[in-house]
Amino acid sequence: MRPGVFTVYRWELRKLVALKRTYLGLFAAAGVPLAFTITLALKNGQPNNVPFGAYVHQSGLAIPLVLLTFASAFLLPLITALVAGDIVAAEDQNGTLKTVLTRSVQRGHVFFGKVLAALTYTLASMLLLGGVAIIAGSIVSGFHSLTSLSGTTVSATSALALVLASFAVYLIPLFTVALIGVMLSTITRNSAAAVVGTLVTVLLIELIGILPGLGSLQPYLLTRQFDAWQGLLRQPIDWSPITHATWVCGLYCIPAIVAGYLVFLRRDVAGG
Amino acid sequence: MSETPVEARGLVKQYGRITAVDHVDLTVNRGDVYGFLGPNGAGKTTTLRMMLGLIYPTAGSVRLFGRDPIAEGAAALDGVAGFVEAPRFYPYFTARTNMHMMAAYDGGDASSRVEDALATVELTGRADDKVGGYSHGMRQRLGIAAALLRRPKLLLLDEPATGLDPGGMRDMRSLIRRLADDGMTVLLSSHLLAEVEELCDRVAIVRAGRIVYEGALDDLKATAESSYRLRTTDNDKALEVCQAQAGIESARREGADIRMDANEPAIGELSVALVEAGLQVTALVPETATLEDLFFHLTEGSTPGEVTIPETATSIVGDQA
Numbered sequence: 001m002r003p004g005v006f007t008v009y010r011w012e013l014r015k016l017v018a019l020k021r022t023y024l025g026l027f028a029a030a031g032v033p034l035a036f037t038i039t040l041a042l043k044n045g046q047p048n049n050v051p052f053g054a055y056v057h058q059s060g061l062a063i064p065l066v067l068l069t070f071a072s073a074f075l076l077p078l079i080t081a082l083v084a085g086d087i088v089a090a091e092d093q094n095g096t097l098k099t100v101l102t103r104s105v106q107r108g109h110v111f112f113g114k115v116l117a118a119l120t121y122t123l124a125s126m127l128l129l130g131g132v133a134i135i136a137g138s139i140v141s142g143f144h145s146l147t148s149l150s151g152t153t154v155s156a157t158s159a160l161a162l163v164l165a166s167f168a169v170y171l172i173p174l175f176t177v178a179l180i181g182v183m184l185s186t187i188t189r190n191s192a193a194a195v196v197g198t199l200v201t202v203l204l205i206e207l208i209g210i211l212p213g214l215g216s217l218q219p220y221l222l223t224r225q226f227d228a229w230q231g232l233l234r235q236p237i238d239w240s241p242i243t244h245a246t247w248v249c250g251l252y253c254i255p256a257i258v259a260g261y262l263v264f265l266r267r268d269v270a271g272g
Numbered sequence: 273m274s275e276t277p278v279e280a281r282g283l284v285k286q287y288g289r290i291t292a293v294d295h296v297d298l299t300v301n302r303g304d305v306y307g308f309l310g311p312n313g314a315g316k317t318t319t320l321r322m323m324l325g326l327i328y329p330t331a332g333s334v335r336l337f338g339r340d341p342i343a344e345g346a347a348a349l350d351g352v353a354g355f356v357e358a359p360r361f362y363p364y365f366t367a368r369t370n371m372h373m374m375a376a377y378d379g380g381d382a383s384s385r386v387e388d389a390l391a392t393v394e395l396t397g398r399a400d401d402k403v404g405g406y407s408h409g410m411r412q413r414l415g416i417a418a419a420l421l422r423r424p425k426l427l428l429l430d431e432p433a434t435g436l437d438p439g440g441m442r443d444m445r446s447l448i449r450r451l452a453d454d455g456m457t458v459l460l461s462s463h464l465l466a467e468v469e470e471l472c473d474r475v476a477i478v479r480a481g482r483i484v485y486e487g488a489l490d491d492l493k494a495t496a497e498s499s500y501r502l503r504t505t506d507n508d509k510a511l512e513v514c515q516a517q518a519g520i521e522s523a524r525r526e527g528a529d530i531r532m533d534a535n536e537p538a539i540g541e542l543s544v545a546l547v548e549a550g551l552q553v554t555a556l557v558p559e560t561a562t563l564e565d566l567f568f569h570l571t572e573g574s575t576p577g578e579v580t581i582p583e584t585a586t587s588i589v590g591d592q593a
Contacts, residue, residue, distance in 0.1 A: 002346075003379040011373050018364045095360035099418070102324050102354070103377035106346050268327035270318075 003105045008113025009120075016083065016121055025079035029125040032075055033067050033133035041140045051149060051230055056137075059144040061159045063137030064130050065233070068170055071129065072226035076170075077177050077202045079125045084118040084181025085194030088264065092189040092271045101269055111264040115182055115257065122178045123171065130167045134160070150235040166229035172245050173225040176253040177202060183260035189271065219244065222252050275302055275337075277352075277426040277457045278323065282332035285318050285481075292318045294481035295332065300426075300459050300474075305452045307472030307489065308461040311571055315481040316461040320356045320430050323459075325349065336426065354428030354459075358435070359415025363404030367395055367414055370403055374418045382421045389417040393447065409440035416447060427451060427458045433467055445470055465563045479571040492566055500539055502530040503555040504546060513549050517542050531559070 016022045040046075040056055040063070047053035050069050055062035088111075091097040100110060146159035154162065180201055185194040206223040208214055218224055228245035231238035278300035285293040293315040300306045310316050321327045323334050325341030325348065334341060339348035361370040371390060375382035390396045393413035403411065412432055419427055432448065433441040441464075448471055452458050462468050468475060468489070475492065477485040485492060504510040511530055514523035519538025523530060534542070539556065546553055 001379055003377055007376050007379075011376060014373075015362065015365075018362075094363075095357070096362060098321075098324075098326055098356060099360050099374070100377060101326060101346075102349060102356075103374060103422075104346050104349065104379050105377045266328070268321075270321065270327055 005109045005112045009116045012117030025082045029129040030132045037136035059146045060137030060141040061146045064133035080122045080178045081181045081195045081198035083121040084178040085185045085198050086191040087114045088185040089191040089194050098269050118178045149233045152235040169229040176249040179253040179256045183256040186260045186264045279335045284331040286330045298476045305458045305472045307468035307475040310478035314478045351425040353419035353422040353424035355415045356430040361403045366400050368399040389420040393417040409436045430461045469563050477570045484570045499559040505552040
């Protein structure tokens with residue numbers, strides 16, 4: 001039987017496990033919530049003007065939500081870009097892409113195996129960040145009920161479910177960043193250019209949001225979709241930002257994955 | 273499935289205004305050990321990459337056992353293996369892990385051949401070392417091992433002995449010879465003339481992206497044996513005899529010798545004529561142009577030795593070069 005996407009996916013994961021670079025991002029994903037929580041434990045202050053910032057000393061479950069807001073600006077896009085931007089370009093630069101493409105696996109399967117691996121790494125980073133934030137937050141501030149954005153009190157177990165769901169919603173724009181990273185990795189054939197290019201893309205989109213006169217574009221900016229999870233923390237739950245984020249992210253990620261796929265299929269593999 | 277392992281027709285690859293491969297036609301028949309010979313930058317690697325579907329031709333077509341690697345992708349590489357330039361592996365994996373990965377990407381029962389392939393290239397003892405620590409020669413051998421996993425009927429090798437020390441070169445050639453003796457068709461690109469001379473029975477010589485000769489190596493070399501050097505006790509008189517003798521051409525003085533172009537029967541008759549003329553022959557030797565002479569002639573247009581292009585086979589130097 002001819003090998004397919006899952007054969008590639010399995011080996012891509014194995015490669016990620018073997019690479020030191022992988023752990024750099026995961027270390028940041030675990031280290032930032034840990035450092036944040038330790039700082040909160042040592043100081044009495046709290047983050048201002050951030051959703052749930054006022055509750056970080058009342059419930060440990062507020063801490064992962066505060067981190068979601070902080071991490072969207074730079075941390076999680078960076079962690080995502082580290083792997084997504086590298087996943088094709090590194091093989092191009094090292095010459096291993098030609099090795100793989102002269103076996104029995106189709107180019108398209110290689111591409112989608114890599115896409116799945118990049119998304120899995122993004123998911124792992126999120127789980128690590130969320131897991132460490134929930135555990136460390138609960139140790140420092142307790143596993144207590146949480147005050148929702150509507151001002152109602154949500155029990156600790158319900159709040160935990162909502163926090164986990166928030167992380168899941170947060171993955172929608174983050175996966176989109178990963179797909180943009182894979183596309184740039186395929187097109188640029190240069191890891192550094194793809195990683196930096198992914199971050200610059202996110203920052204440029206953010207910049208568009210603060211430019212005067214472009215306010216009408218705000219609902220369609222990728223970076224704005226990082227706040228969609230907040231709809232879950234209202235009573236009753238407001239699904240509209242989530243459905244909005246889903247289709248807006250589709251406008252970004254579908255062209256990215258199609259462009260990446262077509263370029264990967266048609267490209268000359270002349271490196272190495 | 274076609275029986276012809278490689279058929280390239282009108283293959284062209286352009287990078288902007290640069291034509292790296294210019295209307296290459298070549299045919300590798302079953303059982304050939306086929307040398308693809310040319311200087312660095314002549315377009316050998318680009319041609320091999322097109323054969324393996326790694327790069328897209330600007331024009332022309334390639335068929336491997338009748339299948340098109342560009343249109344069919346990996347499916348056209350069934351029964352085909354090899355590497356272009358230096359074989360590359362994942363340096364952070366051991367050789368055995370790399371081989372298992374390649375086997376997984378080959379599918380079928382390829383993984384059951386990992387140990388045999390490693391043994392064939394004598395890497396079993398180092399199979400659990402990371403490839404990052406391998407020497408160039410070991411990586412080349414691992415490249416062959418990875419190719420063998422596919423149980424290929426056609427092996428495409430791009431300069432497999434380049435960069436190896438003399439012992440490594442000898443081992444690599446011996447391995448290729450062994451594989452060819454087992455019935456594998458081999459297409460071997462090289463700029464190492466000794467390697468091609470030792471291994472190949474048919475060659476294509478490429479110059480600036482164009483094939484300037486394609487045919488049997490013996491045919492190419494045979495034509496170079498038509499030049500002879502003569503030395504006698506009286507070269508002036510001997511030159512007159514040579515010039516009068518049928519079948520002797522271009523007889524002329526060259527230092528203390530006379531040089532001429534002739535075939536073997538004419539040389540036999542000449543030796544009799546010289547003796548009949550009362551001359552003592554002190555030397556009458558064929559001036560065998562080496563493959564190197566032929567190579568320079570075909571790829572640089574200069575002639576370190578006197579070389580004529582064979583009329584047999586597919587000499588196309590006049591058409592294209």
